Amino acid sequence: MSDNRVALVTGASRGIGAAIAERFAADGWDLTISSRGREALEQRAGELTERGAGRVEVIPADMTDPEAVEALAAGHAEAFGRTDALVINAGMGQKGAVADLPVRRFDRLYQVNVRAPYILLQSLIPTLRTTAEAHGTAKVIAVASITGVYPEPELSAYGATKAALISLCETFNLEESANGVSATTIAPGYVDTDMSDWLKDEIPGDEMITVGDVATIAHSVTQLSRYAVLPNVILTRPGSNLHRA
Numbered sequence: 001m002s003d004n005r006v007a008l009v010t011g012a013s014r015g016i017g018a019a020i021a022e023r024f025a026a027d028g029w030d031l032t033i034s035s036r037g038r039e040a041l042e043q044r045a046g047e048l049t050e051r052g053a054g055r056v057e058v059i060p061a062d063m064t065d066p067e068a069v070e071a072l073a074a075g076h077a078e079a080f081g082r083t084d085a086l087v088i089n090a091g092m093g094q095k096g097a098v099a100d101l102p103v104r105r106f107d108r109l110y111q112v113n114v115r116a117p118y119i120l121l122q123s124l125i126p127t128l129r130t131t132a133e134a135h136g137t138a139k140v141i142a143v144a145s146i147t148g149v150y151p152e153p154e155l156s157a158y159g160a161t162k163a164a165l166i167s168l169c170e171t172f173n174l175e176e177s178a179n180g181v182s183a184t185t186i187a188p189g190y191v192d193t194d195m196s197d198w199l200k201d202e203i204p205g206d207e208m209i210t211v212g213d214v215a216t217i218a219h220s221v222t223q224l225s226r227y228a229v230l231p232n233v234i235l236t237r238p239g240s241n242l243h244r245a
C-alpha cells in the first residue's frame with residue numbers, strides 16, 4: 001500500500017474543484033475525482049497524473065441522486081481505505097427572489113448543496129477516523145459561499161443552502177474534532193469560474209477571486225495539525241462592499 005496522502009474531490013471536472021485537485025496533485029497525493037460526466041473526469045485524471053498525482057480514481061456521480069453519492073463514498077473508501085482530505089465542492093447556484101423562485105428549484109439546490117454533503121460526511125466518517133488515528137489528522141474542506149454568511153437579495157435559496165452547509169460542518173466539528181477529524185468551510189465571494197459567468201458584464205472575471213486563491217486555502221487546511229480546527233474562512237473581494245459576494 002502507498003504512503004501517499006489521499007483526497008476525494010467532488011466537482012473536480014472544472015472550476016474550483018479542478019484547481020484544488022491540481023494543488024494536491026502537485027504534492028503527489030492520490031485522488032478520487034468526481035462530477036457527473038465521465039469524459040471530462042478522464043481527461044482531468046490524465047492532467048493530474050502529469051502534474052504529479054499518484055493514483056487517480058474516476059467515479060462519476062450526480063449529487064442529486066443519493067444512491068450515487070453513497071456509491072461514490074463506498075467506491076472511494078474501497079479504492080484507498082484512507083481519506084486525508086474530503087473536499088466537498090460540487091455545488092450549484094440559482095438566482096431568484098423568495099417571491100419568485102419555485103420550490104422545486106429550492107429542492108434541487110438543497111439536494112446538491114446540503115443533502116449530498118451530509119451523505120458524504122456520514123458515509124466517510126469511518127475512513128476519516130481511521131486516517132486520523134493512523135496519520136494524525138483528517139480534514140473535511142467544504143466550499144460554501146459568502147452568501148451563506150452575509151445574505152444577498154435574489155440569492156436566498158442558494159444562501160440558505162450554504163448557511164446550512166456551514167452549520168453542518170460546525171456541528172461536525174463538535175462531534176468529530178476530538179477524533180482528529182475536523183471540517184473547514186470556505187466562503188468566497190464571486191470566483192472566476194463558469195458559475196459566475198452570468199455576472200461578468202458587471203464584474204469582469206479578472207476582478208473576481210481566482211480558483212487558485214481558493215485552492216491555496218484548501219491546501220493550507222491540509223497542513224494543519226489535529227490540534228487546530230479552522231471552522232470557516234471568508235474570502236471577500238476588495239473594495240467598499242466587503243460583505244457582498
Ligand SMILES: NC(=O)c1ccc[n+]([C@@H]2O[C@H](COP(=O)([O-])OP(=O)(O)OC[C@H]3O[C@@H](n4cnc5c(N)ncnc54)[C@H](OP(=O)(O)O)[C@@H]3O)[C@@H](O)[C@H]2O)c1
Pocket residue numbers: 010011012013014015016017034035036037040061062063064089090091092093112143144145146187188189190191192193194195196
Ligand atoms: N464561482 C463562484 O462565484 C462561487 C462563489 C462561492 C462559492 N462557490 C461554490 O464553489 C463550488 C464550485 O463551484 P465553481 O464555481 O467551481 O463552479 P463550476 O465551475 O460550475 O463547477 C461546478 C462543479 O460541480 C460539478 N457539479 C455541478 N452540479 C453537479 C451535480 N448535480 N452532481 C455532481 N457534480 C456537479 C460540476 O461538474 P459537472 O457539471 O461535470 O457535473 C463541476 O465540476 C460550488 O459549491 C459553488 O457553490 C462558487
